[in-house]
Each structure stands twice: as C-alpha cells, then as structure tokens.
Amino acid sequence: MTIAGESAGVEARRQRSHAQELRRQANDAEQRAARFEIAERTESETAQLLAPLAGIGYHLLADRRWPGSRTAQVDMVVVGRAGIFIVDTKAWREVAVHGDRITRGQEDVTDDIARLADLAYSTEAALADIGLAPGEVHAVAALAGQKRMHARVASVDVIGTHDLVGHITKRGARLSASRVDEVLAAMLTHFPVIGDDAASAPQVVVPAAVLPRESAPTPAPTIAALDDELTDQLLDGVLESPIEDWMAFLDPAQAKLVRRSFNGPARIRGAAGTGKTVVGLHRAAYLARSTGGRVLFTTYIKTLPRVLESLLERLAPDMVGRVDFVGVHAFATRLLKGRGIAFRAPGLEARLAFDDAWNAIRASSPLRSSRFSRPYWEDEIKHVIKGRGLTRFEQYADLARVGRKHALPLETRQAVWDLYEAYSRGLRERRAHDWEDIVLLARDAVAAVPLERYDAVIVDEAQDLSCAMVSLMHHLVGDRADGLTLIGDGQQTIYPGGYTLGEVGISLSGRGVVLDVNHRNTAEILEFAKEMVADDQFVDIEGVDGVGDTVSAISRSGPAPAFHRFSSRAEHDRVMLARLSEVLRLIGTGHGDVGILTATNRQADDVRAVLRAAGVPVVMLDEYSGRTTDAVRLGTVKRAKGLEFKQVLLAHVDRGMVDAAPAESSESDRERRERGRRKLYVGMTRARDGLWVGVRDGVSRSR
Structure with a gap:
C-alpha cells in the first residue's frame, strides 16, 4: 500500500541529491577555473620575465604541445646561445626538498618534476639526430614569484621565476648562431603549436618572444627600464666567451653514442681524430647526470686528467665534482693510503734494485745478446710480467706476450724470469716498490674489499694501460650496465707489451663501437701521418690482429x-x-x-x-x-x-x-x-x- 506523499518525497530527495551533485561539480569547475587563471597569470608573468632575452638573440616558444600528447602543453621553450631550456611554471608555495623528493606543503610533487625530467631526456634523444650533446638540454621548474632559490631534483633545476634570466645567461655562449638555427628548427617540430592544424601552419622563425595569449599591450622593456640585476645578467649573456662547438655539438653518431646504454663493459675505438676523448667526456657528464652518482675518468698519462677536468668545467659545469679525473697511478696510491695499506713511493731504491739484478747476470746469459738491450728486458718485466701480475714461471712460459714482436725460446724466458725474481728480491730487501707493485696492491685491495664509490668508470687511451690496471678498473664496477667504458685505438699504442681483454676476464659481447669520421685533421695531415704506420701490425686489446681502423670521411682540407x-x-x-x-x-x-x-x-x-x-x-x-x-x-x-x-x-x-x-x-x-x-x-x-x-x-x- 502506497503511503500518501511518498513518491513526492522520493522525487524531492532525488532533486536535492542532483542539486548537491551540481553544486559539487560547479565548485570543482570553479576551482579548476581558478587554477587555470593562476596558471595563465603565472605563465604570462614568466613569459614577460623572459622577454628581455629576445633582445640578445634568444627564441621564446610559448604554449607548445607536449610531444606525444594532444592536450598537455609546455609553458616555454627557450632556445639560444646557452642551449635549450624547457621551462614549466609552478604556482607552488611552501616548497621543500628532502633528498631526492620535493613537496608543496604536505603533498609530494616529485612525480611532476620527474615528468619534466623525462621530457628533457626525450628531447635530448630527438636532438641527437642533429648532433647536440645531451648536456645542452635543461629542464627548469620555475616557481612563480620566487627569487634567490635553487634546488635540483631528478636532474631538474627548481628555481624562482625572477632567477630565470640569470640561470640561462650564466652558461655563456655555447652554440654558434648557425647551430642555434639548427636547434630551433628541430624544436619547432618537436614541440608543435597547440591546435589541430597547427602542425601544418607556416611558422616564421624570428628572434623574438612568442606570446600567443591575448593581453593588454605593454611596451617592450628597455635596458634602462630593467633593474640593475637583470641588466647585468643580460649583459653577461651578450659579452660572450669564445665558442667551442665541440662542447655542445657532436656528429649524430657521436651524440647517440654518448647516451647509448650497454648491458656490460663496452669499448669505443676509432682512428686518431675521430673524437673518442670528446665522446668520453660527454659520456662521463651524461652518466653522472643520469645516474645521480659518481664517475671515474682515468688514463695512463698523468697530466691529462687535469686538462680534461678543466674542459669539463666548460663543457658541463653542473657536473663538476661528480666526475673524478685521476691518473691510474695516482688513483692506486690514493686508494692504498685510504685503506691504510703500507707502501713506499717508487724512487731511487727501485732503480738500484734493478741495477743489482742486471749486473749479476753472467756474460753467457741469452739476455746479454747483442740483439737485445737492457731497456728491452726492463720493459719485458715491467709490462709483460708485472703488468699482468704473473707469480709463477709456468704462467710466463706459455704466455703469448701480446704486443712484443719477437718470440722467446724457453731458455731465454727462464733467464728473464730469473732476472725478475732477482729484481723482486732486491725490492723486498730494500722495502721498496715500483709502480707495477702499487697497481697490483690496489687491484688486490679492491678485489678483497670492493670500493663502493663509482657508478661508472671511463678509461681513455685504454690501449696504454697494463693488464693489471684494467683489472683494477674492472673491479670497481664489475660487469654492471654502463659500468666500464674503454676508449682507445690500438694504432696509437706507444708503450711496449700489451694485453687482451680476455686476459682480464672482460667480455664485450658485441658492445664495441667504432667511430670512423675524422673531424680534427685535414685530409692532407691525416694522409701524411698514415705513412708512419702504413706497415704497422699489432694485436688489438680485443685479441685480433689489426692494421688500424679506417676513416670513412674527413670533413676538412688544408x-x-x-x-x-x-x-x-x-x-x-x-x-x-x-x-x-x-x-x-x-x-x-x-x-x-x-x-x-x-x-x-x-x-x-x-x-x-x-x-x-x-x-x-x-x-x-x-x-x-x-x-x-x-x-x-x-x-x-x-x-x-x-x-x-x-x-x-x-x-x-x-x-x-x-x-x-x-x-x-x-x-x-x-x-x-x-x-x-x-x-x-x-x-x-x-x-x-x-x-x-x-x-x-x-x-x-x-x-
């Protein structure tokens, strides 16, 4: 039985519920509208703050479509002499950074920052096709209205909007004018204009701020109208330091190689002038930036690390302190000191120990043959025996002696081993060490107790290292992905002896890359130099006989x-x-x-x-x-x-x-x-x- 008025009550409640839902939707819409109004205002303010950059040759691309999305947008992309800056304005308050996390009030907004980092990473990949080095793309989360603040989260710079101009111009002139034009053309494609038919619309490229929103006309700021601090920042951007294109630009193959991921130890090789060291430097900065850890860049030449460190200060100033440049011998001595392992720095005592061992050899010894000299046998012990850490004659008796041209009969090898043992006794009696001992001590120390400091190790001129040196570097990172990168060219080996990666227990398994375009030398210089090694035969560290890598192209003449x-x-x-x-x-x-x-x-x-x-x-x-x-x-x-x-x-x-x-x-x-x-x-x-x-x-x- 239906009670009087029951249906009316049901309808009333339904209508009130509907009205409540409409009020909720209206409230949500009001809040969304308010957020968009804030975004419009803050993004417009950011654009106005950046507008003076147009006066010194920068291009400001506002409200571009997020690549791969039909609705998401990128607030601003700045393209100029200092590189590429992807700017996302945030109207955030009470921002705090806790290690690798960032919060606004009680809300964790790290994922928002991570999405911006991913965008910069994909942009690097797109620009590798024109040869731009990864470190020239920068993601910036600009906090509206903020000043004099800077944090870094997930490779994104979090700064106040009033610090943006200085943040951009402080990097100086990284790209030439022609390179800027190349990058701008690529960015106009990568970040299309918002709108269904925008991709096909003609776009005029001019060095001016692109501010698409309707707004009240405002006069362009003049230098006189700007505050002193902003004026100084703009003038710093105009007073350019010398441009070195190699800092920011590589050829496309090199740029992709810098970012390439390997699932174990890898090798980069190529003839002289193909840019191996430059690629290694960029890769060191890239790995430090992408892993958030530390990278060791080492080589045999003791003076080269400080030169390379100086170059990194210009190439990737944000990574200074995250890449350690240390020669192999200096690294070994520091490690031993840090571990409290006793040793004596090589000096006169080591030389005297060898003198005594050599002088004790009888005139009838095969080592006294006129076909050889004392330095030849010193090198044999230094590079072939101690460079491998051999401890038993049986190891030496069957050794292939990679890098030495002349076969030694067993009798001669026994004489060499006797000389080595006499030298070793002399060192022990004098409580002395040579450099080979230092490396072996360090290798054994890391093998016993791993050094958990580096995420990656890059070895330049790897062909000049000894077997024990490479083993030491391998122990630091093992076979982890992107852990060990060996760079070098067997044709440029200038030390006696040698090794193969198989002796060290390193397998490349196809992780070898050859660079074959010479960007340094003119064709005339390279042709002249090649005469010096035209008949040169050597065993490469990968264990194959070689005559040197060829060059497919030379870009210059003179x-x-x-x-x-x-x-x-x-x-x-x-x-x-x-x-x-x-x-x-x-x-x-x-x-x-x-x-x-x-x-x-x-x-x-x-x-x-x-x-x-x-x-x-x-x-x-x-x-x-x-x-x-x-x-x-x-x-x-x-x-x-x-x-x-x-x-x-x-x-x-x-x-x-x-x-x-x-x-x-x-x-x-x-x-x-x-x-x-x-x-x-x-x-x-x-x-x-x-x-x-x-x-x-x-x-x-x-x-």
Missing part, C-alpha cells in the same frame, strides 16, 4: 704538411722559429693554439731554451692544466696524447724514424723504431690545421 731535413741544430732552430712566426700571423691563431712536440724530455728542454731566448711565451705540457693562456704548448708526444692544437711543430725528429729501416737491425731496434713511428703518428694527428716536421741527424734518444 695545406700540405711541411717536411724539412737539417744537418745542424742551429739551422733547425732557426727554421722552427720562422715557422712559428708564420703561423702566428694566421687569423685566429695565437700562441696558445700552437703545440711544439718532441720525442724526449731533453729535446723539449732544448726547445724551451730556444723559445725563451727568442722571447716566445711557453708553457710545458707537464704543467698545462687546460686553461686558456697565450703561450705555446711544449712537451713530449706522450704528454700530448688526448690533446689537439691548431698548429703542430714536431721538433728534432730522429731521421731513423722517417728513413727506410736498415736491412739488418736487432730485435730491440726494430721494436723501438716501430714504437717511434707510432709516436710520430700520434704527434702528427694532434694537428688540426697545420703540421711542420723538422728532421735532424744524430738527435738524442734518451729520457
């Missing part, structure tokens, strides 16, 4: 190298100074663009005396830190590995290195000549624009 022979030092030095004066008259070439390289330290000292007498400013490579100075760089070819110069002068070259090999020569002489010609190849390929070679009779081979 004058033919100058080659001169001299019978006297005075004539050599006179023509060398004349050549120096000649290249210094070239437009864009200063003293700091010239490298004078020699085979020995004594020759370098002789050249320094000549330069100083002529009033030429000079800095020795063993004192060079990578800083720009108006002084000629001078040092040995070994010290020049990993460097490049606009002009190179190879001084006091031994004629025996460039003339035909003698018909009859000893094994040690043939091996020495082969290494000497490789050194010449390395020295010649340091030259970017011009090369001069001065050959002399009777030059010193010592030191």
